[in-house]
Amino acid sequence: MNVEQIYTGCLAQGAYYIVSNGEAAIIDPLRETQPYLERLEKDGVTLKYIFETHFHADFVSGHIDLSKATGAKIVFGPTAKTEFDAVIAEDNQEFAIGNVKIRVLHTPGHTMESSTFLLIDEQGNDHAIFTGDTLFLGDVGRPDLAQKAASMTQEELAGLLYESLTNKILPLSDDITVYPGHGAGSACGKNMMKETVDTLGNQKQVNYALKQPSKEAFIAAVTDGLLPPPAYFGDNVAMNKKGYESFEQVREKALQALSPKAFEAAAEETGALILDTRDNGIFATGFVPNSVNIGLNGDFAPWVGAMIRSVAQPILLVAEPGSEEEAVTRLSRVGFDNVIGYLKGGVESWKAENLELDTVNRITAAKFAEDVKIGESVVYDVRKESEYIAEHVEEAFNRPLDFINDWFSTVNTDEHFYIHCAGGYRSMIAASILQSRGIRNFSEVEGGFKAIAESGVAKTDYVCPSKILK
Secondary structure, three states, X not given: OEEEEEEEOOOOEEEEEEEEOOEEEEEOOOOOOHHHHHHHHHHOOEEXXXXXXXXOOOOOOOHHHHHHHHOOEEEEOOOOOOOOOOEEOOOOOEEXXXXXXXXXXXXXXOOOOOEEEEEEOOOOOXXXXXXXXXXXXXXXXXOOOOHHHHOOXXXXXXXXXXXXXXXXXXXXXXXXXXXXXXXXXXXOOOOOOOOOOEEHHHHHHHOHHHHOOOHHHHHHHHHOOOOOOOOOHHHHHHHHHHOXXXXXXXXXXXXXEEOHHHHHHHHHHHOOEEEEOOOHXXXXXXXXXXXXXXXXXXXXXXXXXXXXXXXXXXXXXXXXXXXXXXXXXXXXXXXXXXXXXXXXXHHHHHHHOOOOOEOOOEEOHHHHHHHXXXXXXXXXXXXXXXXXXXXXXXXXXXXXXXXXXXXXXXXXXXXXXXXXXXXXHHHHHHHHHHHHOOOOOEEEEOOHHHHHHOOXXXXXXXXOHHHXXX
């Protein structure tokens, strides 16, 4: 038996590959299936089952394409309803893969169909659990995503999650390995550890949710401080339930190389969003007007999902030449399948045609320290509220990037302001969005708070309620 975690950092997502005696199972595969197919061929094994822990909200699974390519059966837990062929397992039903078995443990709470898969080894011993979004390392799945579908409150779902953990997970042996669906950085939880594998015994010691003294305390703890889910989550759930266009079709449509003139015409004719995936420092020095910058070298897919309201939005790509396919792949992972082409040759080809370029007024932290007047200058800190609370520029306002659509209209366009995040990635996203909406009276700080903290500007951990976005 071999168990391999296939971890994708930009999504903080874990898929799993299990092999025993010539047969294989894959749990929660990513959208693009070719890497799995190549691995199966290399290992000379047959894919027998594709297990889905639940209907994912933060990414589009590759279960349908993978099943079509291999003939493997898709398995969901009890109560799941799909619009494609799938095995809807019963609680405690077992599936054989070579000389091992996977037992389905129905663990509702994150969603109603959520299930944990218990791996039983060749000797009949409980070996590992694949917990999806039921149990993370350091956290548990958020209980607010399935409220509408389940006709339940988040508190009621949290109560179900407590029962699932108490009755199905915690009685298992402490030495069982826990393989979660996500790690730190995912929007599916709020307190995940950076580690991606642990023992159940250690989680009983360190996981705040598992240490609550009562059901009531558990419900209060796991529902406290939940941020609104990204807008694309509902779209991804629907795609995972109903099906989707194959990745190969999406890729073929997206990788249309457009000359600068054709790119410009497509933008005008379709109303497509121009998405520039270059690094923020390069973007600042020159970009196609009205572009939104979300760099590939960061949490690209989650921020695309958070910033772009609909997966149906037509998108035109600007990328470093050679990285277009990577951008398309990452977009497809979160359901953004409507890429209609990319700028051939990148921004250099745009320059060669003497077409208009825009820039962002980016300043160094030293320049910021020289010019800012604490108490007089307006400073917008676009980090998360928790980051701001820990320490921030004195008298700065907290305006998290996640909620830019809520606060951008309150900006005084007659008054200069400064904008920064932790290191420059998020503040450039914000800067590009503001400029695309006609707001230009600001300076964005290169290097963000990390550089500002070294510049001598006054900092504080005092939080004035009026400075927090309401």
